[in-house]
Amino acid sequence: MARTQGSNGQETAKRIDEVALKLFAKKGYAAVSMREIALEVGVQAGALYNHCPNKQALLTNLLADHMQALLDAWGDMELPKDPAQQLEAFVRFHIQYHLKRPDQVFISYMELRNLELDNFKKIEALRRQYEAIPKNILAAGQMAGQFNLADTHVAAMAILAQLTGVTTWYREQGRLSQQKIEDIYVQLVCQSVGITLSGGH
Amino acid sequence: MARTQGSNGQETAKRIDEVALKLFAKKGYAAVSMREIALEVGVQAGALYNHCPNKQALLTNLLADHMQALLDAWGDMELPKDPAQQLEAFVRFHIQYHLKRPDQVFISYMELRNLELDNFKKIEALRRQYEAIPKNILAAGQMAGQFNLADTHVAAMAILAQLTGVTTWYREQGRLSQQKIEDIYVQLVCQSVGITLSGGH
Structure with a gap:
């Protein structure tokens, strides 16, 4: 879980984790897509895959x-x-x-x-x-x-x-x-x- | 939950409940479709909707x-x-x-x-x-x-x-x-x- 991004990247990483947690808890893991997480965070899918290779x-x-x-x-x-x-x-x-x-x-x-x-x-x-x-x-x-x-x-x-x-x-x-x-x-x-x-x- | 089918219908109803329970527990409610339940039970979607109006x-x-x-x-x-x-x-x-x-x-x-x-x-x-x-x-x-x-x-x-x-x-x-x-x-x-x-x- 080494995260080598700068402070902006760390902000985004934290936000991605928060949103993923919220969506998984609300809808269940199977019903949530990486696209939906990116959309809710307000980043491109690329930024999400930069943080984490997959769901x-x-x-x-x-x-x-x-x-x-x-x-x-x-x-x-x-x-x-x-x-x-x-x-x-x-x-x-x-x-x-x-x-x-x-x-x-x-x-x-x-x-x-x-x-x-x-x-x-x-x-x-x-x-x-x-x-x-x-x-x-x-x-x-x-x-x-x-x-x-x-x-x-x-x-x-x-x-x-x-x-x-x-x-x-x-x-x-x-x-x-x-x-x-x-x-x-x-x-x-x-x-x-x-x-x-x-x-x- | 009135189920007025005959004995065949009751068999099917029981089987639908068993399959739905198994699939919901395995994959989660959101990830399971009525079509998938019907397929696994081995009935047409119509028979499923006859048993229950929706998921x-x-x-x-x-x-x-x-x-x-x-x-x-x-x-x-x-x-x-x-x-x-x-x-x-x-x-x-x-x-x-x-x-x-x-x-x-x-x-x-x-x-x-x-x-x-x-x-x-x-x-x-x-x-x-x-x-x-x-x-x-x-x-x-x-x-x-x-x-x-x-x-x-x-x-x-x-x-x-x-x-x-x-x-x-x-x-x-x-x-x-x-x-x-x-x-x-x-x-x-x-x-x-x-x-x-x-x-x-």
Whole structure:
């Protein structure tokens, strides 16, 4: 994904990614053409192909960039030592990060089937890296005797699914603030791994 | 969705639904044409339009039939009185039902955006009916002082998301049997609502 264009080229590249993401999320990858993306960005098709050789590469780059940015954001966090506190930090991080990016979440799930095998493997490897984060936290808590889990792998997948699921129903003007939703999930997730909390908080 | 054809017509109608489901799940609604569905079923386009006036109605019927069959299947269950036991029954039911129908799960989530407003509202109403099942169980357990939840609505959505998520990673030849996966989720979900279980089972 080396992009050697100048600052104008970088602007355009960023805009192409934004438009492609929006159109893929709205219409689905199969229904969007490179011509349509170029038209919406306001560039000639040539500028688009200069950025990316084809639609498949565009999708792969979008998904890879999303996963890499997610991994980097977690890498930048200062983590507490205690597994229960790490789990709480992860719950809040995952909700905060994904609620800001519903389109990325949607195409990351939906468009996996449209990736060619090599591209799929690349994205899958990044996903495995991210899944390892909650898995390692759960394993540490289990080793320390703090958590009570029959299977840390399945528990990690379950936690990821329920946290990501927030993006499907969250509305900014809804009944609950994001902070309150995070608190509720912290309780649910902590209880699910066997940490007993007193009263709803 | 009145289908007044004879037995041959019913056969064809069933086959059309199966093919449409498979093609929508594989390629996405937008990328599939009525002509392609007719070709794959092996009927003239006329027979297809006899079954369903257009692709939008076909999608709506598929999603509505899926939700209605799910509601009916739950309605057929004999339920224990105890909310904790009801919750366990729901966990096993939801996993069992959805693992058999990965394509329906996939299009039920992915193709909501392709429904016209009235059709969307119809499906949304059926989804709300189903969401009310875990919500009512959680509310009953909370009222009885058995569960410890800050918000039964959010907890129900979280439980549904983690249970449905099994369809994205479950493989029949995988490390864990379906029975074992159900057991793990029963523990996770029961713990998440604040029921303390001894040891992993």
